[in-house]
Amino acid sequence: MGSGSEVDDDAVATSFTDLVADGAAADVSGWDFSWLDGRATEERPPWGYARAMADRLGTASASLDLQTGGGEVLAEAGRIPPTAVATESWPPNVAHATKLLHPRGVVVVNCADEPPFPFADNAFDLVTSRHPATIWWDEIARVLAPGGTYLAQHVGPASAFELIEFFLGPQPSGRRHRRPEDEVRSAESAGFEVVDLRTARLRIEIFDVAAVIYLLRKVVWWVPGFTVDGYRGRLRELHEQIQREGPFVAHSTRHLIEARRR
Template structure:
């Protein structure tokens, strides 16, 4: 039976958005994956590290895919539902989850880790990453790039020209270098997203809350109806995410 517009709004509104697992979208939306395989790269690095920190771990799902962890393994997260989810997932694996507001300073001493990682951090404090890395230590991360999913964002908010430069990899390289890190690898990708119904849209905007700040179904019901009609008439709504893989090392000679 086909779901009505109201059925779809209800489904997206009732879905659990804790953690950072998007499996609920199966059958409702798809997103192309970056070619470099971040989870595999992360697992490889964890296997050779002695002390690791995963910043803004979300629900810990990606970190938990690693088969082994170093003797000291820590993850930080700010959103309470994610802290609880990551704790349940990672504590049995020996990873300590620390509730942290994602603002400097990180709650760790200088040169505490030889590996710092992050997947899709909302904020990036390069000075703090450099501070907690040991000389010669590595930061490996997959970042969201500029204007990611802006077709969807601008459908609801209108043109956002001032925000399109944000998260540009060139700017991040400059900021990393200013903090004393050497960027040794940078790869970028533009990836296709297909959204099949407005239940997926409601779910995404409830979960990725910075796309449309203050989103509620009630406030955006008319625009959701427009999108529902657009999909019904022409097929999936297409957007594009942007990602970059960045690897940076702390200069072993710099204090």
């Protein structure tokens, strides 16, 4: 990383151009972030969601994984219930999840991430989700059998906002969204008892602008309408900042929530 010394303008320009090309060409299908190895790091939450999810799947008879992405987390489970369904709305992820999960006996359903879910009342005893973009508590309660469990890892408030606000400017209203205490109230209103809630704030380090481009192409709701050409000026500023100061630091927030339908 940069030490604060002056850098040859042509070298910076060449490096910036190459990094932009790398980030723009990277495959962003699926929900596997291994392309970022060596380019960015993020602390992991202490509770181990994939392991907790696998434990619940081990005793379930009918499961639903909402907004499964590319199916990577669900595919890690050692046992899949006799009836297992996953939903996804983004076509590249649907194709990726189908390829990954069908051999495990999981039916992948291409449907919108909003009500009504295309499932009968009381159809599942376990509903899971990792980083859902939307949480429809009433609909989750409808498809869960009485006594059934919702286990999920949610994105918390102001997650990665240092990066988001670098491109969009201050987002004071956005910082109030996704607060875990609000989600607990919504869950309870839908007929759930929240039996576990844990929160974490996790450090992100981004080592080059290619990683930024990859993230903003993949996590499209962070900077809606992002294009390299549209944000080239800010990308260059961020590149030069990383050259001078070292990794760009942001923080993600996560919470684990387990709720039981009364």
